[in-house]
Amino acid sequence: MPETITKATLKQYRHSTAVTELHEFPDRGHSLTIDSGWQAVAATCVDWLEKQHLAATIRR
Numbered sequence: 001m002p003e004t005i006t007k008a009t010l011k012q013y014r015h016s017t018a019v020t021e022l023h024e025f026p027d028r029g030h031s032l033t034i035d036s037g038w039q040a041v042a043a044t045c046v047d048w049l050e051k052q053h054l055a056a057t058i059r060r
Helices: 005-009 037-051
Strands: none
Touching: none
């Protein structure tokens, strides 16, 4: 995804009660979860879930 589209989408949530956060993975393509290095993406997701107190049942 182009960065401008991602940031525009994030901006649409600015007045929402939804918890949103943008984390960028430099030098990565669109297929973050299936390309090499997917473990770092997964770890970032789990860390975010833990920060939101939503990861009680997730195991590493």
